[in-house]
Amino acid sequence: MTYDETGVDRTIHRLLREHPGDLGDLDQFHIGGADAVDLLIGGLALTEGDTVLDVGSGFGGPARQIARRTGNHVTGLDITPAYVTAARNLTAGSGLDDLVRFQVGDIADFAPDPPFQAAITMHVQMNIDDKTAWFSHIARCLAPGARLAVWEACGSRDLSWPMPWSLDGTDSFVVTADALHDSIEQAGFTTTEWTDETPWVQAWIAKTFADGPPAGPALPMLLHDGYTRVINYATALTDGTLEIWRGTFTRNGSSTGRA
Template identity: 40%
Template sequence: MNQIAAFYTGPGRLVAAISAALDAAGVDRATLRTADLAAVDEFHIRGRRATLEIVEALGLTAQSHVLDLGSGLGGPARTLAELTGCTVTGVDLTPDFCQVAAALSEWTGLSHRTRFQVGDATATGLPDGSVDASLSVHVAMNIPNKHALYAEAFRVLRPGGRFVVYDVLQGEGGAVHYPVPWAAGPSTSFPATLEDMRELLPAAGFNVISEVDSSDESLAWFQQMLAKIQRDGPPPVTFATFLGESFAQMTANQVANLAERRIRTVMFVCTRPS
């Protein structure tokens, strides 16, 4: 697990790097909104658009307490909190990510609705049935023991609560081209297949109520992102802030992986039976 955390630790201090990039772009911290940070903190394929689909699928209220398993820089957590008024607890293995997530929540005025703690998504330490909803976004590719991950998601969710998984899956087109944004190589990459997921989630106790494959939209998203960067230049803060010099190669590989069906993006909406 330390190897995975190390992969995501950027060169230098992330909070300072993101702050400097925002200042250089003339972004007013006093009026910062979650959408302003989407190019860096919505660290998943299709970005904020996918997060909005998750918000809709979870059906949250202002009274909901949500668990984000593998919360990263906290983009989805903040978007959920901002749009629904819910409170979110994020758990992530990477200390730097939790530090940045807390800072970005402070900058966007959402510290009172989001908190982030360093921990293992397969063993959060939260009480049984203590959250109303949970989500996992582009996390399981780094976790070999997916049984433990989904069992933990089931354990902490109250009966009747919803769990949304939006993940990168192994496709039918062959081995993944590396590096990719979640791994430099296969030693820390464990994408499940669609067939695996159809067994894993029910085995953990969930009822799967929908399964949506967004692979074609994901390929179009990457192509549009590259075209926009070529036309307008990169946004002031991007994933490259913490992925470093390999970011361009990772992006090119993701386009190839999706085009060749080596990976797929799929969202599963599940419930814990009442």
């Protein structure tokens, strides 16, 4: 099963002891690192007091990045308890605990009251078969008029395993960009932007790995078979088997609410 690493918190502690203050992109469990989160933030159109939901928040890098950049409150929701523990401890060490919180849960069972004004989800839907249901669950957590930003891998299902989101392909449900876009709209969102970011990602890969793997802490160190997963992924993105799409959407409906 994917996402069953239980020792991530211990590994992070050890890496931070060996490399004080140098987290690198260790807490960004998607292609493009913290730079990719920066590409999403503008689309959230946050104003003071808006609250943000990060669906499938992993080790919490994107949630912390949004709070750091905007000063808005962010809640991360993730189904994997060990990842939530790591995200909480990294947040405590970053001085952002007053803005960022994490909870364990499945988006299908999450019913915040009041709802959020914005959400992001990065690299989670590849594990979800029924994508319209998945994005409907997200819509249910948002006020009408709220924004959603996504950063997603699309393309062929015929991939070399393991990949970052699946060790053997049995829990992978990659679809084309058109199919993903249709699912998001069918779930109750209107498109503001739907952009193929594959060229940006290819340039990011070339720049980031120009001198080989980073010397300091890096995401693959936290994952089972991490380096093979990242190399397979970077190869599929470079040869065009996979693409990265960035989307911003508005939840259908007219009024706005406060979470």
